[in-house]
Amino acid sequence: MRISIRAESMPASPIRKLVPYAEAAKKKGIKVYHLNIGQPDIPTPEIFFKYVKEKSESVIAYSHSAGTFELRHAFLNYYSSLGIKLDENEVIVTNGGSEAVIFAMASIADPDDEIVVIEPFYANYKGFASLLNIKLVPVRSEVTNGYRLPPKESFEEVITDKTKAILFSNPTNPTGVVLNREEINTLIQLAEEHDLFLISDEVYREFAFDGRASISLLEYYDSDRVIMTDSLSKRYSACGTRIGVLATRNKAVLDASLKFAQARLSPPTIAQLGAVGLLELGKDYTDKVKEKYQYRRDVVYEELSKIPGIVLTKPEGAFYVSVGLPVDDAESFVKWMLTDFNDLGETVMVAPLSGFYATEGSGKKEIRIAYVLEKEKLRRACELIRKGIEQYNNN
Ligand SMILES: Cc1ncc(COP(=O)(O)O)c(C=O)c1O
Numbered sequence: 001m002r003i004s005i006r007a008e009s010m011p012a013s014p015i016r017k018l019v020p021y022a023e024a025a026k027k028k029g030i031k032v033y034h035l036n037i038g039q040p041d042i043p044t045p046e047i048f049f050k051y052v053k054e055k056s057e058s059v060i061a062y063s064h065s066a067g068t069f070e071l072r073h074a075f076l077n078y079y080s081s082l083g084i085k086l087d088e089n090e091v092i093v094t095n096g097g098s099e100a101v102i103f104a105m106a107s108i109a110d111p112d113d114e115i116v117v118i119e120p121f122y123a124n125y126k127g128f129a130s131l132l133n134i135k136l137v138p139v140r141s142e143v144t145n146g147y148r149l150p151p152k153e154s155f156e157e158v159i160t161d162k163t164k165a166i167l168f169s170n171p172t173n174p175t176g177v178v179l180n181r182e183e184i185n186t187l188i189q190l191a192e193e194h195d196l197f198l199i200s201d202e203v204y205r206e207f208a209f210d211g212r213a214s215i216s217l218l219e220y221y222d223s224d225r226v227i228m229t230d231s232l233s234k235r236y237s238a239c240g241t242r243i244g245v246l247a248t249r250n251k252a253v254l255d256a257s258l259k260f261a262q263a264r265l266s267p268p269t270i271a272q273l274g275a276v277g278l279l280e281l282g283k284d285y286t287d288k289v290k291e292k293y294q295y296r297r298d299v300v301y302e303e304l305s306k307i308p309g310i311v312l313t314k315p316e317g318a319f320y321v322s323v324g325l326p327v328d329d330a331e332s333f334v335k336w337m338l339t340d341f342n343d344l345g346e347t348v349m350v351a352p353l354s355g356f357y358a359t360e361g362s363g364k365k366e367i368r369i370a371y372v373l374e375k376e377k378l379r380r381a382c383e384l385i386r387k388g389i390e391q392y393n394n395n
Contacts, residue, residue, distance in 0.1 A: 010130045014123050014355020018331075021338035022349045032338070033348040033381035035369045038173065038319065042237040042289060051277035052270055063269045065261040067093025067245075071272045074279040075245055081283070082205075084219045086247055092257050093267045097203045097231030097244035101167070102128045104199045104227040104246060107256035109134045109164040115199075116158060116166045118149065120322060120356035120363055122173045122201070137163070138358040143324045143366055146313030147175035149183040155190050165197035165227075166190060171204040171214050174356050174368040175322045176297075176315025178208045184215050191225050197253075203231040203244075204318040206286040209294040212316055224250040234319070235286060236278040241271040293319045296371040296378055303382030304369075307389060322353055322368045327392060330354070330367050337388050348384040 015037050022032050066072065072088045079086050094100040109115055111133035117125060119138035129136045139154045141147040155166070166187055170179045179187075191198050200217035208214035218228050231244035246257055300321055301314050309326030327333040331352035341347055353366035369385075371378055 006130060006133060011123075011126050011355070013127070015351045017355075018335060018338065018349065018352075021335055025338045025342075025347060029345065030342045031346045033346070033373065033377055033384065035371065035373065035378075035381055036349045036351045038234065038370045038372065039239055040234065040237040040319070040372045041374070042292070044238045044241075045236060045278060045281060045285065047277035047281065048236070048238060048241070048274035052274040055273040055276075056270065060269050062266040063272055065264075065266055066091070066258055067267055068269075068272045068276075070276050071243075071279075074276045075247075078279045079218075079247070082216055082219055084216060084247075086218075086249075090249060090254060091245050091247045092254070092261050093272065094229075094244040094246055094261070095264070095267055096233060096239075096242045097201065097229050098124060098128070099264075100229035100231070100244045100246040101125065101199065101201060102131065103257040103260050104197075104229055104248075104253070105129065105134055105165075105167070106132055106260055107253045108197050108227075112162065113164050114160060114162045116155060116163055116196075117358065118166075118168050118172075119358055120147070120174050120353055120366070120368075121167075121358075122169050123356045125167060126358065135162075136167075136358050140359065140362070141175070141177075143311050143322065147172070147177050147322065149177075149179060149186060152186050152190060155186075156194075159190070159194050159196075163194065163196060165199050167199040167201070169201040169203065169318075170217075171208055171317030173204065173318050174320050174351070174353065176318050176320050178212050178214050178317040181215065184217070184220060188221050188223075197225050197227055197250075199227045199229065201229045203229070203234050205230070206235055207290050207293050207319060208317040209290070209297060210316070214317055218247060218249075222249070224248070226250075227253055232275055232278055235289075236281070237289075238275075238278060241275060242268055243271050243275045293371065296373075296375060297321070299375045299378050300369060300371045300382060303379055304385070306382075307386045319371050320368055321371065322356075322366055324366050325389060327365060327389060330363070330365050333388070333392055334367065336392055337384075341388050341391060343384055343387050346380070346384060348381045348388070350385070
């Protein structure tokens with residue numbers, strides 16, 4: 001007996017694969033600052049727990065496969081506040097933004113079809129594509145150019161008659177780029193000229209800094225080419241609630257996604273109760289959280305700028321920064337920081353960026369930092385990276 005080729009080719013999460021080394025370091029009594037994963041430290045708002053307590057029923061039943069009526073309406077109100085008018089059949093509540101991306105991909109692409117992604121990209125897109133036997137075709141953004149959207153011609157070089165969509169996150173994980181109007185227009189032009197869907201993953205929508213607005217694609221471009229995926233995980237520091245959403249005006253995609261949703265029965269019922277509360281929090285809440293991340297971004301940017309030889313652009317959104325490091329191999333460096341380095345009993349774990357690329361051998365000198373800790377911890381963690389690089393290069 002053997003397992004499937006699909007299973008064998010499923011990539012391990014680049015973020016989680018070094019975790020055993022962090023665990024070993026902790027067993028030795030070393031304190032590890034975790035900047036490797038996008039798990040915010042901000043407490044989940046109290047209203048989530050209040051709604052769960054007050055609204056739970058005696059049987060935890062399945063909900064409608066597209067999500068409870070109350071939650072879909074809470075999403076509609078939230079989108080309406082962003083200028084996006086949707087009706088209750090145009091949103092499907094999913095198990096996190098992850099399932100929304102899976103439904104979107106599954107609805108529009110057959111096995112061996114292609115979806116274009118801008119690399120580096122959110123690493124789990126690879127796993128989703130692998131599950132569905134879809135090929136991800138990368139177009140490269142460059143660290144030296146602040147990971148801006150590559151020119152239109154670079155997309156045109158890779159688009160074939162098997163290409164079904166362009167998939168991107170905005171604000172972007174892992175680079176912190178917030179796509180500007182011109183970049184969004186390029187994507188729209190490509191979609192129109194090559195008859196493609198645009199899957200716009202907007203889980204970091206509220207986190208755009210320095211007065212920037214991140215463009216929500218359905219608001220900007222009201223077209224049935226757009227499939228927007230979204231999540232409460234990051235916005236409300238509620239990753240474990242597993243509540244996301246797929247929204248589109250495309251009837252065929254909605255019908256298909258609903259069938260996939262019916263096959264997995266329902267999103268988590270208890271979490272949907274609390275999610276209604278989260279969506280009532282409004283802009284005041286998300287603005288405060290954004291300010292906090294912006295402040296942390298400033299701290300990380302200031303500290304990282306002190307590292308000689310670093311390639312760094314000030315991130316504009318989300319809560320990540322990707323940088324080029326003056327080391328021979330970022331993955332060995334990240335591992336070495338956990339196995340061989342400590343400063344006064346402390347070290348740091350970050351994510352090597354190679355796993356965020358589809359092109360073999362790319363991102364070898366880059367890492368991603370998630371600034372999901374308080375400022376003093378962030379300062380110290382950046383100092384550890386600086387000291388670590390010095391020692392690593394002297395070895
Ligand atoms: C760009 C992006 N999309 C989707 C997700 C999935 O999030 P969740 O499934 O928790 O909503 C993440 C999580 O890190 C992400 O960074």
